[in-house]
Amino acid sequence: MTEGRGVVLVTGGSRGIGAAASLALATDGWDVAVNYRTQADEAARVVKACEERGARAIAVQADVAEAEQVERLFETVAAELGPIGAVINNAGVVSPAGRVAEYDAERLDRVFRINTVSAFLVAGAAVRRMSTAYGGDGGVIVNISSRAAVLGSAGEYVDYAASKAAVDALTTGLANEVAKEGVRVLGVRPGLIQTDIHEPGRLDRLGATPPLARPGKPEEVAEVIAFLASDRSSYMTGTTVDVSGGR
Incomplete structure (x- = not known):
């Protein structure tokens, strides 16, 4: 583990990419706050694993x-x-996968509220605490988007793709807004990653379609997140990095 870097908050940190990112950040010297909504047991396991890596974690x-x-x-x-x-x-x-013609307002409200509204709320709260304009010492925000934001996810998740495209716009706009206030804003667009966000059989059907001919692992995305959160990426802001096997 490297020398302590400070405190990092990971939203949705109890499973999938969030859990892997929490562990990678703990290994990289961060103390980690694992946010969860309902999965308390899973979050507790991530906290324990972070502590085993020498981090303070909650x-x-x-x-x-x-x-x-x-x-x-x-x-x-x-x-x-x-x-x-x-x-x-x-x-x-x-x-659930479906065509745009089948979406109703309830579905759209849920997807955009959790994926887009939450990203804005969290980013705003972070800026109010990190920005030198608010008396902070600076910091980094890493927004997790999706390669679907570029590809569109036709016939399956166009609403999800659109909600993540909005996150990409947040990354670009907010980065320019706070660049002179000590805050860097970056994004990551994972591709087909082995997590439980996929419906059964989807990875079997699509996993070999990227040029690298396999789905990615959460840990492979997590390493990029840890890099972007660190001072190793100190001359980067407003950039979203694809971690998608070339897809």
Whole structure:
């Protein structure tokens, strides 16, 4: 483990890419706050694994699509671990595969609220604490998007793709907004990754389609996240990095 880097908050950190990122960041010297909404047992296991890597770690329950809970989340992390130096804006959801003509307003509200509204709320809370314009010491925000934002996910998840395209716009716009305030904003677009976000059989059907002819592992995405959160990426902002096997 490297020398301590500070405190990082990972939203949706109890499983999948969020869990892998939490472990990679702990290995990289961060103290880690693992946010979860419902999966307390899974979050506790991630915390234990972070601690085994030498990090201080806590699990904090909050629905990051709710502004009041986002504020409580940030306040809890700061009180228990200290000032937050990086935020991994990772919480996300998909609905069952379907065509746009089949979507209803309830589905769209859920997907955009969890994937897009939450990303804005978390990013805003992070800026209010990190930005030198608000009295902060600077920091890094890493927004987790999806390669679907570029590909469109026709016939399956066009709503998810659109919600993540909005996250890409957030990364670009916010990076320019706070670049002179000590805050860097970056993004990661994972491709087909071995997590439980996929419906059964989807990875079997599509996993060999990237040029690298396999799905990715959460740990492969996590290593890029850890790099972007660190000072190793100090001359990067406003950039979204594809981790998609060339797809």
